[in-house]
Amino acid sequence: MSCPGRLVRERLDPVVNPGGISSHVHTIFGGSAFGLLMDYDQTQQSKCSSCTIKEDLSNQYTPQLYYRAENGSFITVPVVGNGDDSDxxxxxxxxxxxxPGEKVENLLAFPSGFRMLxxxxxxxxxTGGLDAKAVSFNCVGVNQPETNAMPNYSCPHGLRAQIFFPxxxxxxxxxxxxxxSHMSYFNGTEYNTGVCPSTHPKHMISLFYEVLYDTNRFKYMWYDVPGxxxxxxxxxxxxxxxxxxxxxxxFVNGWDIDVLQRATTNCTSESGVVADCHEVTEFSYDECNACKLPPVVDEKVNGWLNALLGCNPVTYGPAQAQPVNCPTTPIxxxxxxxxxxxxxxxxxxAGCASDxxxxxxxxxxxxxxxxxxxxxCIGFCSGPGTAYAYAGVEYxxxxxxxxxxxxxxxxxQPGIYGNCAMKCTGNETETCGGPSALSLYQKCSGSCENYVFEQFP
Structure with a gap:
């Protein structure tokens, strides 16, 4: 399943820090009902998803990767194919x-309310062990094996981070x-195949994430890192x-449980293509890209940063990193x-329309x-002899x-934030649409008090 859109990037984590602010920035995907606190009923209130399967309103998130410049500043590394980091x-x-000896139909879907890290x-x-083996990196475009550490060479087609859940x-x-602790990897030496231990006897469908970072855009910006x-x-x-x-x-489960169970049992095509699974339906890529949330943590996340948010120092190990004290950032x-x-x-x-x-x-x-x-723009569309009903700003x-x-x-669509995130060239405090996205305004007929666009879910 592709998740082509970014729901939001900020320091939220309703699994580890429910109701509060996370110690670090996540890039978050999935259903638009994501928030400071999450339960299954809330996931089902999503009006859209940045991932393609309509019956899946789950949320998935991973820590954001940054390039660290020689002067000590940081900037987000976009994914491959999205050079402007808008998605x-x-x-x-x-x-x-x-x-061994099991059948696909015996595998279980995640139950409602289920979540894991x-x-x-x-x-x-x-550290060895299956949990360590389950995290790996693939340098795409280089004839090198996958590694458990981040490789010290440039990746022509991106660095793919991979993680396999228990x-x-x-x-x-x-x-x-x-x-x-409610989950476990298999008995034995393989993290992705085997027999479940007696303490965790229920064999579920396997969950695996991939994120392909465009590290190659920084290939001419490497330097000798001090120390x-x-x-x-x-x-x-x-x-x-x-x-x-x-x-x-x-992972915060938001699936229609019955649909996921049928898909687990019946969608066994070797292609792995979602379209070959007739148990599910799909959002278009445009719909996924328009499924966004406004940030609620009051801090700058994108662009050049003087330090990592959450006061996190850069650490190389081998000792474990330790929590740090950091001033509380407001919501x-x-x-x-x-x-x-x-x-x-x-x-x-009138909302963020497509164009x-x-x-x-x-x-x-x-x-x-x-x-x-x-x-x-409104003045241009409402001047003498040009009394249009709509004005829209794009790009x-x-x-x-x-x-x-x-x-x-x-x-x-009510409750959908849309893909309007570009700043106006004449005022950076205003938003003027986006690529193929219109910040749309409508002239009121009578009192504007009767016109309220439900922007947020």
Whole structure:
């Protein structure tokens, strides 16, 4: 299953830090009901998902990878294929791995309310054991074997981080105090195949994450890291982990349980393609990319940072990293990606609509400006002799005007934040759409008080 869109990137972790702020930044995927606190009923309130399967409203997240510059500053490493870092992607695999003498139909779906964590954020050396083997890196485009540490050479087609969750459940607990103990890897020496131990006898479907980081974009920016051997890589996870041994992942189950069980039993095509599984239906990639949440932790996450958020020092081990004291960062109201002109100008925000270059949603007049603002675009669309009902701003600087009817499938959907995240070229405090996404404003007919767009789920 592909997760082409990034739901949000911030310091939230409802598994480990419910109701509070995580010690490090996560990149979060899945259902739009994600929040500070999560239970199964909340997952089912999602209006969309950044992953493709509609019946799966789970949330998946991993620590963010950063490039550490020679001057000590940090910037996020995007995934391959998304150079401007406006989105992120990961692949989630649901694998039927029955043990010797077992049948696929005996594998269990995750129950409602189930959640788990795998990996240890504090680890900074290879400790052996199946949990350590279950985390690996693949340098794509280089004829080298997979490694358990982050490799010290550039990866032409990206660095793929891989993590395999434990498969065996104790059959009783939906979670545990450490979020791991209710699950176990197999008996024996293989983390992804075998027989479940007697303490955890319930064999579930296997869960595996992949994230392909575009580390190659920094290939000309390597330098001799102070205190490290020549040629050492300049990358670090948001936990401060420069080894990778502390890579970890979280899962909050939001599946329609019956659908997941049928898919586990029946979707055995060798192709592994979701379209070949007739038990599920899919969102389009555009729908996944439009499924976003505004951050609620009041801090800058993207762009160049002077330090890792959460006060995490860069550590190389081999000793385990230790928790650090850090000032508490406040939680704020969700950040609005629109300007409220209902009172001052009589226009209301109508959501983040989609657009196409060859067939514009708003087909009236258009302009662009290096100093574009929402006010400027509304003024352009409502001037003398140009009384359009809609004004839309796209790609930071492009303004479009139009009237109804336009394709209803392009209209903003209540409760969906949309792919409007680009700053206006004339005012960086305002949002002016995005790639093929319109920050759409509608002229009120009568009082604007009657027009309220439900932006958030």
């Amino acid at each position: 992120a992607g990961m692949a989630v695999y649901y694998l039927q791995r029955p043990g 795998t990996g240890n954020m504090w680890k900074r050396n290879f 498969i065996c459940w104790n059959g009783q607990d939906l979670d545990s105090p450490d979020h791991r 490290r051997p020549a040629g050492s890589h300049p990358f670090v996870f948001s936990t401060g982990d420069a080894t990778r041994y502390g890579f970890h992942a979280d 704020s109201a969700p950040v609005k990606n629109y300007v409220d002109f209902t009172t001052s100008r009589g226009w209301r925000y 196409r270059i060859v067939d514009r949603t708003l087909s009236g007049r258009q302009t662009y400006a290096a100093d574009m603002t929402i006010k400027k 930071g600087k492009e303004c479009f005007c139009g009237n109804q009817p336009f394709d209803a499938s392009r209209a903003a």
